[in-house]
Amino acid sequence: MNWQWFHRLGSPRWFYEKTGRWLPWLATLTAVLMSVGLIWGLAFAPVDFKQGNSFRIIYIHVPVSFLALAGYYIMAISGAVGYIWKMKLADMVMKSAAPIGAALTFLALVSGAIWGKPTWGTYWVWDARITSMLVLFFLYLGIMALQVSFTNQQQAASASTILALVGCANIPIIYKSVDIWNTLHQPATIKFTSAPSMHPDMFYPLLVMIVAMYCFYALVLILFTRAEIVNRERQTRWVQALNEGQ
Amino acid sequence: MSVGLAQAMGLQFTQDWKLAVRSRSDWANPMIFFVLVITLLPLGIGPEVKQLAAIAPGMIWIVALLATLLSLDAMFRSDWDDGSLEQMLISPHPLPMLVLSKIAVHWLVTGLPLTLLSPLLGLMLSLPEAGYLPLIVSLFIGSACLSFIGAIGAALTVALRQGGLLISLIIMPFYVPVLIFGASAAMRAVQGFEYHGLLVMLGGFLALAVAGAPFAVAAALRISSEG
Amino acid sequence: MLALKDLSCERDNRLLFEGLSVTFGAGDIWHIDGPNGVGKTSLLRQITGVSRYHGGELRWRGRDVAECRYEFAQSLVYIGHTPGIKKALSARENLHHYCPAADTSALEGALAELGLYGFEDVPCFRLSAGQLRRVALARLALASEPFWVLDEPFTALDVHAIAALEQRLSAHAARGGCVVLTSHQPVNLPVQRLALGDYSVVPA
Known part of the structure; x- marks a missing residue:
């Protein structure tokens, strides 16, 4: 098997130049998908007969929550690649993924709270999903705190990778535990309106928004990683040439 | 000097045990902390028996968790400072096994004393009679989980000077399942429900932690000593 | 016993040394020398396996150290700057x-x-x-164990202890052992010097 592509992928410079060409396309795609999804969801999808128009926040809340969780795994996997194959680019991707994931988790919490006000009459309820999301937020903060504590980049990357991998093993356990905790304490009358019974006209725009959010995530991750590359490789000739060219 | 794995683990265990017994603060301070915080509790929320009894299992569990967190930083700190850690790293024996000995000692001098102390604290918080046995059993198993999981945090931060608070930050989310099952077991027993399933789950967590944590700790210790 | 091939050490994006090739043989006493901060302790940590990130190769009795960690660790005594007391x-x-x-x-x-x-x-x-x-x-x-790695063993020792240690080291070399040490003081033994900083190997 030809492994050259793999090693080339490990070169920050190659990544920087390649993604520079992809970026406009990806940005356009994201913008189109997101506008279609939002306009469709906010203006054309039918009104929920129980919740009225307030349900429309799911077009933000659900995709963001998706990516908040997926982002943790993306972060852990890229960290593992960097740790096992000593690939600096993967370490940089991991470092970039942490704040993005934390921001998405925060957004999911905030949008959930805003949704909670008209639905439950209060901003905060100790619902299983919200509690899990909060724990996920702390997991991200832990990774970021560990990351910045090391002065040595190699150590920072490896240490936070170990933590992220332990997190990967634990997230299903944490989620399940919080679920059980919720049933043990038999939460009050409140119940989440669940997605499965969703009308297709409501569901398709949501699907578009989820795909749009994945594109958005990829876009932001690439941008963050590019910034990290330029920052770390600022001593090298090619980055300095980049500066002079502009 | 050729030594078998079992003997190497035994030597590590004996050395840590001697050190822990001789430095009184290692095992005494978490216990004092435990009792002190529980003493503050009625002062903060009032001495009403019913109210105290209701929160007793959860409160005892949370304070035990905090006491364990405070003791974690010391787990590898002195080995790091005096070079013993380097000797462990170059030992012919697998590092996860040596780590296992160290964690076992940590539990014996923090988790176990806290467990033994918990009935007294239950008494102070007027915990109903049905709650004592599940509280003790859940702390017995659960505090071992806390030592194992916490060791990962201690190993990741041993090279950093500001270890203490950072350990709490990165490890506390992982304590969530242990806390839920531990505290719920005692809580449900007080309410007259079946609780054995919860203890079995705690046992499962412990099995996972014993199997997995030493490897994560060993990897973390190697990372910490690079650089 | 232990052969270093093209060994390099990078710390915080700064290259401490590179292209270091030398063989520590049976009966040798090696004195690693060089100014402060040149990477003497880093080199010892790489040799002993405390640190495993390095460029180049380490071969123990002809085999890559990574393949025979157990045998290597069983043959090694390392007394570092903080000796684990x-x-x-x-x-x-x-x-x-x-x-x-x-x-x-x-x-x-x-x-x-x-x-x-x-x-x-x-x-x-x-x-x-x-x-x-x-x-x-x-x-x-x-x-x-035949292979001894000592980081500044003479520091803080008095004259008698230094003499006793030197005797111990030369006896070890005479028995076919190998000693690698760093020291800022001159060593009164038939040593081979490895000067870090200019990579020169000075035979005894």
Whole structure:
């Protein structure tokens, strides 16, 4: 098997130049998908007969929550690649993924709270999903705190990778535990309106928004990683040439 | 000097045990902390028996968790400072096994004393009679989980000077399942429900932690000593 | 015994040394020399396996060290700058931890050789810096491992202890062992010098 592509992928410079060409396309795609999804969801999808128009926040809340969780795994996997194959680019991707994931988790919490006000009459309820999301937020903060504590980049990357991998093993356990905790304490009358019974006209725009959010995530991750590359490789000739060219 | 794995683990265990017994603060301070915080509790929320009894299992569990967190930083700190850690790293024996000995000692001098102390604290918080046995059993198993999981945090931060608070930050989310099952077991027993399933789950967590944590700790210790 | 091939060390994006190739053979005593901050301790940490990130190769008796860690670790004594002595334990207990096979008289003999007679059961926090170093070095009298790596072993030692240690090292080399050490003081032994910083190998 030809492994050259793999090693080339490990070169920050190659990544920087390649993604520079992809970026406009990806940005356009994201913008189109997101506008279609939002306009469709906010203006054309039918009104929920129980919740009225307030349900429309799911077009933000659900995709963001998706990516908040997926982002943790993306972060852990890229960290593992960097740790096992000593690939600096993967370490940089991991470092970039942490704040993005934390921001998405925060957004999911905030949008959930805003949704909670008209639905439950209060901003905060100790619902299983919200509690899990909060724990996920702390997991991200832990990774970021560990990351910045090391002065040595190699150590920072490896240490936070170990933590992220332990997190990967634990997230299903944490989620399940919080679920059980919720049933043990038999939460009050409140119940989440669940997605499965969703009308297709409501569901398709949501699907578009989820795909749009994945594109958005990829876009932001690439941008963050590019910034990290330029920052770390600022001593090298090619980055300095980049500066002079502009 | 050729030594078998079992003997190497035994030597590590004996050395840590001697050190822990001789430095009184290692095992005494978490216990004092435990009792002190529980003493503050009625002062903060009032001495009403019913109210105290209701929160007793959860409160005892949370304070035990905090006491364990405070003791974690010391787990590898002195080995790091005096070079013993380097000797462990170059030992012919697998590092996860040596780590296992160290964690076992940590539990014996923090988790176990806290467990033994918990009935007294239950008494102070007027915990109903049905709650004592599940509280003790859940702390017995659960505090071992806390030592194992916490060791990962201690190993990741041993090279950093500001270890203490950072350990709490990165490890506390992982304590969530242990806390839920531990505290719920005692809580449900007080309410007259079946609780054995919860203890079995705690046992499962412990099995996972014993199997997995030493490897994560060993990897973390190697990372910490690079650089 | 141990061959370094094209070894390099990078720390915080700064290259400490590179292209270091040298073979530590049986019967050799190597003195690694060089100004502060040149990477002497980093080199020792790479040789011993405390640090495993490095460029180049380490070969133990012809095999890559990564493939024979167990054999290599069994043949190695490393006494670092902080030698792993527990201050709360006595000299005897510390020594026993590293040499569990040695009996009481052997332990006492090893300690006495470095002038620690009568200090066997004193907790180490009562000992001076020089005495602590001697407790660590007492291991060498009991060590059957052939490959010794010592980081600044002569620091804080008095004249008698230095003489005893030098005798111990030359006896080890004469038996076919190998010693790699760093030192800022001149060493009164037939050593081979490896000067870090200019990569020159100066034979004895």
